[in-house]
Amino acid sequence: MQTLKQLQNGELKGTISLKLSEQLSHFPVEIFALADTLEYLDLSFNDLSTLPADFGRLRKLRIFFCSENRFTVLPEVLADCPHLDIVGFKSNQIETVPPRSVNPNLRWLILTNNSITGLPAEIGNCSRMQKLMLAGNRLKELPASLANCRNLELLRISANQLSEFPEWLLSLPKLAWLAFSGNPFSYKPIVQSLEPIDSRELQISELLGEGASGIISKATWRHAGETSEVAVKIFKGAVTSDGLPEDEMDACISAGNHDGLAELIGQITNHPENKKGLVMKLIPDTFYNLGLPPSFISCTRDVFKPGMGLTPAQILKITGTIASVAEHLHSKGIMHSDLYAHNILIDDEANTLFSDFGAACFYDASDIETARKLELLEVRAYGCLLDDLISLCNEAEHPGIEKLTALRDMCMSDDVSKRPLFYQILSQLHKL
Structure with a gap:
């Protein structure tokens, strides 16, 4: 992580990659001094709501992240960067995606967790698009022009307002990773509850891993006079790039037993923060x-x-x-x-x-x-x-x-x- 002071002092001249997070409310114009070299720019976790009209001066920019800011409109000036390849505006307040804002050169677009109700037909001009992240918005339909994106391989449309499943997606020749849970059309089976395990019976000992949806820890389970080592996953509760944590938990439970799946033991109850969680058999550390x-x-x-x-x-x-x-x-x-x-x-x-x-x-x-x-x-x-x-x-x-x-x-x-x-x-x- 670099600093605004370094940028202003000219210490970052010639840099290829720049990451600034200092509660910026305005785009630092000093960034343009890097226009001849800058390829990666990350302005996430600031208070930005607009980009300058001459943003296209960053002619070499390939990757631009601007997540966790205050944008309500996807900036049209994104189209002015000829080599822009990856764009991420996750967790802003975006409601509108203007037709011009969709740079046709894009290969990867992240608009997760905004308030977008519709996409322009121009999204179909992105012939290079391989990865499109749209979970956690208010989309009511997908533009039919998206069928022109024949190179699309990964699509996330979970947690939207889609009333019908877009069947035409299933004919896209390269689509391999599609997530669509948490929509009005989504099929919801009856999911049987697992054995309830009181959180007070669990003593967390160490962190094993953390993903977008939750935290997995090693724990000691004391129950009915017995003690055993288990794994515990506590779900964060917020929408992720893939969808809703409750859908993940339901799928884990419904999957049942298989030698190729981690064995579930029970569901956590009485969590002090009222979070949902699962208790699983501890996977050996040889894995x-x-x-x-x-x-x-x-x-x-x-x-x-x-x-x-x-x-x-x-x-x-x-x-x-x-x-x-x-x-x-x-x-x-x-x-x-x-x-x-x-x-x-x-x-x-x-x-x-x-x-x-x-x-x-x-x-x-x-x-x-x-x-x-x-x-x-x-x-x-x-x-x-x-x-x-x-x-x-x-x-x-x-x-x-x-x-x-x-x-x-x-x-x-x-x-x-x-x-x-x-x-x-x-x-x-x-x-x-």
């Missing part, structure tokens, strides 16, 4: 994340630690478990919507656990045609996982990997109808 979240460059695809490699046996075991979990979820009318390596935990023996239901969606499994298309959409995400893991294989000529490569191609087919369903994928994997 670690298979991948890392996408980077600015990879956009929708995971990245991996340098030098990481997997044997054919490990890859086949991991992909078999995930296919089995996905088939299990879809049999219950659940789409995980975030099938990624960074949401998969493995150990050195390739024992595998699938986690993070933050984007999960329910659908009516009795609507056979729509259910099939939703599953085929997630099959593409599975194909991307296969593609990633095959690239990590340390024995590319292995016959099993060659067959897995052919399966990957089927799963990633731009012709949605030619992709296999998960039960067919499992059948093929069993032959490898």
